[in-house]
Every structure is written in structure tokens, then in C-alpha cells.
Amino acid sequence: TATGAGKPPLYKIVMLGDSGVGKTSLVARLTNPDRPLNHDISATMGIEFDTQMLDTPHGKVKAQIWDTAGQERFARVLLPTYFRKAKGVILVYDITNAKSFESLSERWMVQLNDHASSDDLAKLLVGNKSDLEGSREVSREKAQQFCQEYGMEMLETSAKSGENVLKSFEQLIGIVHDRA
């Protein structure tokens, strides 16, 4: 930034996607890379956020990551607060759950466009649970088509193995930087 070596910028990042796709697990994996995934994490009830300093190729960034419940009714009421001042959004689906992918265009992109000035937001599509290749229901090609349609980039991640988890947050921050 113009002010030079000061405090790292704070970037609010929002997680979106159906319940069960692994949003909370991805954030947990990012903030606790050495902690194995807890298999009975309960569904998120409401809004939580986690702050994590990230040493990205674009410099140090303080990421404030907001995590919501997937489809709980009251989440709707909280959506304006959720998106307020957000710099980036990670749209998550589960590669073993076709419905979670359909929800992106049927629900989450709609809410995103209703509540946030989409042009101001960096977006990244994340297909989680890449460790479950044998149960895949959403092809990479299908996801790439979605990306082309909405002009975003994508990665497949595993909160279980850690594959691409840090990379996806770094990539999103890279997109934020490119827009600034």
C-alpha cells in the first residue's frame, strides 16, 4: 500500500455453500494446519469468524474468515451483515454431492448478487472432499463451465488431507490484490 510497512491489511472473507460441504473444516484446517480433521464437527449454527495471519505471495494479510450455517433459516436474516465490507467469497461445494453444486447457481450466487455488489468481491469456487474421488458426482469439467459462466477461478480441496487448502485462501487473496 501507499503507507508502506504498516499493519497488514485486514481482509474479510466469507464462506458460502450448503451445510455439510466442509466450510468449517476448511477454516479449521487453515487455522490449525497440524490438527487432524475432527470427524464429528457439528453443523455450524449461525455465524462465526476466525482471524488468521497469512503470509501470502502478495505479502502478509490478516484474513478474517466468516463461516455461516449452510441452509438454516436465520442465516438469511444475517446475510447483509455477513457480506458487509467483505473483500472475498469462497463458494464451496462437495465434489461427492451434486445437489451442493446445484445450490451454487440456484441459491448462493443469487444471495450473493442480492446482498453484495458482486463486482467488488473477489470470488473463488472450491470443490471440497477431493480425497473422496471414488464417490465423485461433480466432474471438473462441469465446475469449470460454471467458472467460465461466472468469471471465476476454481480449485479442488480436501480439508481432510489438507490438499490445496492454504492455496485456495492465498489464491483468493491474490484476486483481491489484483482488483485493488
Ligand code: GDP
Ligand atoms: P459445513 O457444514 O460446510 O461447515 O461442513 P463441515 O466442515 O461441518 O463438514 C461436514 C462433514 O464433512 C464433517 O463430517 C466433516 O468431517 C466432513 N468433511 C469436511 N471436509 C472433508 C474433506 O475434505 N474430506 C472428507 N472425507 N470429509 C470432509
Ligand code: MG
Ligand atoms: Mg459449518
